Amino acid sequence: MHVTGDREVCVGAGQCVFAAPDVFDQDEDEGLVLVLQEYPGEARRETVEEAADTCPSGAVRIG
Amino acid sequence: MEETITFPQVRTCPYRPPHGYTELTAQGPLHRVELYDGKLGWVVTRYAEARALLSDPRLSSNRTDPNFPLISSRGAAAREQPPAFIGMDPPEHGHYRRMTIPEFTVKRMNELRPKIEKITERAAEQLCTAGPSADLVVNYALPIPSLVICEVLGVPYSDHEFFEDASRRMMRSATAEGAGVARRELLEYLDSLVDAAIENPRPGLVSRLANGELARGELPRDYLTGIAVLLLVAGHETTANVITLGTLMLLEHPDQLAEFRANPDVVPGVVEELLRYTSVADTAGARVATADIDIAGQRIRAGEGVLIPNGPANFDPAMFPGPEEFDIHRDSRKHNTFGYGVHQCLGQNLARLELQIALPLLFERFPTLRLGTPATELRPRRADTIQGVDELIVTW
Ligand code: HEM
Ligand code: SF4
Numbered sequence: 001m002h003v004t005g006d007r008e009v010c011v012g013a014g015q016c017v018f019a020a021p022d023v024f025d026q027d028e029d030e031g032l033v034l035v036l037q038e039y040p041g042e043a044r045r046e047t048v049e050e051a052a053d054t055c056p057s058g059a060v061r062i063g
Numbered sequence: 064m065e066e067t068i069t070f071p072q073v074r075t076c077p078y079r080p081p082h083g084y085t086e087l088t089a090q091g092p093l094h095r096v097e098l099y100d101g102k103l104g105w106v107v108t109r110y111a112e113a114r115a116l117l118s119d120p121r122l123s124s125n126r127t128d129p130n131f132p133l134i135s136s137r138g139a140a141a142r143e144q145p146p147a148f149i150g151m152d153p154p155e156h157g158h159y160r161r162m163t164i165p166e167f168t169v170k171r172m173n174e175l176r177p178k179i180e181k182i183t184e185r186a187a188e189q190l191c192t193a194g195p196s197a198d199l200v201v202n203y204a205l206p207i208p209s210l211v212i213c214e215v216l217g218v219p220y221s222d223h224e225f226f227e228d229a230s231r232r233m234m235r236s237a238t239a240e241g242a243g244v245a246r247r248e249l250l251e252y253l254d255s256l257v258d259a260a261i262e263n264p265r266p267g268l269v270s271r272l273a274n275g276e277l278a279r280g281e282l283p284r285d286y287l288t289g290i291a292v293l294l295l296v297a298g299h300e301t302t303a304n305v306i307t308l309g310t311l312m313l314l315e316h317p318d319q320l321a322e323f324r325a326n327p328d329v330v331p332g333v334v335e336e337l338l339r340y341t342s343v344a345d346t347a348g349a350r351v352a353t354a355d356i357d358i359a360g361q362r363i364r365a366g367e368g369v370l371i372p373n374g375p376a377n378f379d380p381a382m383f384p385g386p387e388e389f390d391i392h393r394d395s396r397k398h399n400t401f402g403y404g405v406h407q408c409l410g411q412n413l414a415r416l417e418l419q420i421a422l423p424l425l426f427e428r429f430p431t432l433r434l435g436t437p438a439t440e441l442r443p444r445r446a447d448t449i450q451g452v453d454e455l456i457v458t459w
Contacts, residue, residue, distance in 0.1 A: 009405075011157065011160060011164075011405050011407065011409075012160070012161070012164035012167065012168065012409070013407050013408075013409070013411065013412075014167070014168060014169040014412055017168075017169040018169065018412075021169075026164075026168040026169060026170065028165075028170075029165065030161065030164060030165060031161075031164035031165045031167065031168040031171075032161070032164065053397075054396070054397065056118070056402075056403050056404055056405070056407035057118075057404065057405050057407075058118065
């Protein structure tokens with residue numbers, strides 16, 4: 001599972017950080033999405049899918 | 064020609080969306096609607112279509128577009144207001160929204176927690192002094208979000224009283240004139256705060272933008288004060304009404320209240336269910352189509368207004384089975400109360416935090432809290448505004 005966070009479309013709502021705090025963060029300066037683990041492993045699939053699902057801007061993608 | 068319906072409808076119960084929407088949701092996702100000014104548009108009453116349209120780039124939030132749908136004559140005044148990103152489209156929208164995001168990250172929310180707790184403690188004292196029978200709205204629900212915004216903007220403590228009073232008058236004045244006066248006072252005040260912050264940088268959003276984007280010429284001064292007022296307007300009545308209606312809902316459901324009191328782990332879930340059920344910003348989702356959109360067997364034409372209320376989506380049985388049931392154990396997190404798409408509420412995590420602090424603290428401080436007016440006598444607010452009650456007398 002490959003996870004990406006598109007900082008161009010992110011609107012900083014932080015839903016991804018709530019859903020999967022070990023995979024996503026927001027950077028200090030801009031508050032936009034940071035992917036902490038690009039390949040989080042199948043064990044994280046449920047929370048990462050939750051993050052992609054709740055992200056309002058479509059910035060979180062699972063490849 | 065299909066029959067048209069009127070929108071928005073007045074609530075029968077102040078704490079839940081109009082019963083009239085239930086039938087519309089059952090009939091289909093899109094309905095022709097006639098607005099107060101006689102213009103025709105669409106209202107979207109199912110969850111899936113609401114989310115699809117709220118994230119569709121062919122729908123615009125531009126309030127200066129002459130076709131932007133207005134739900135009442137009051138909305139027309141919004142056209143005169145200084146530009147704020149809630150009424151802009153990408154890419155301009157993102158440019159300005161991004162300037163405010165650093166104040167609203169998950170990390171910043173955690174740092175704000177102790178400050179919000181202190182604000183809430185003081186509001187509880189105010190309520191206590193006003194009692195043993197007092198209005199929850201004026202003494203508790205309104206001051207909390209207003210003082211929290213002071214914190215976010217960086218309004219000095221000595222000005223909190225003025226700020227709270229002026230924001231309450233702006234939101235609650237009986238006359239448009241009174242509200243206008245308060246609004247101008249706030250704008251003037253925020254303008255002076257910009258000057259003060261340039262002279263002496265201080266914590267908070269106003270100072271950060273004044274010494275950053277404004278100083279670099281990337282943000283006009285009236286945009287800065289416009290953003291500050293937007294945050295105040297967007298976060299004040301909304302949060303306050305969830306505190307008020309949330310208290311009412313919990314008092315009306317004693318079993319669930321008992322569990323809420325006994326088990327702090329259920330608090331976040333209770334807050335989400337309250338947000339879903341009360342759907343306070345029911346009329347926030349308004350857009351105008353910039354191109355033809357085919358959806359659910361209908362064609363929305365370019366130039367038509369589209370209303371996407373969050374109440375019907377939150378009561379769509381396909382998404383929330385048995386939606387009429389207030390159930391603190393259901394998974395409500397995907398409610399539409401904060402909207403969806405690029406305009407999804409910037410302050411949602413702040414609102415959640417305020418609610419997760421203010422509701423438990425109220426029931427802890429006032430263990431014998433009960434309604435001073437029977438719930439059946441409470442009257443809903445006008446349909447075209449944030450939903451709630453104007454007064455909630457509680458006793459203890
Ligand atoms: C329970 C409380 C709240 C509710 C129900 C609520 C609801 C909403 C909704 C539905 C939208 C989307 C409007 C649209 O799609 O056009 C929105 C946007 C917004 N809200 Fe909230 N809100 C709440 C609290 C707050 C707070 C506390 C703040 C800030 C301090 C805030 C700031 C904003 C801003 C700035 C926007 C515009 C975002 C944009 O256009 O990108 N809100 N809110
Ligand atoms: S949920 Fe989406 S929009 Fe929000 S911070 Fe994460 S990536 Fe950005």
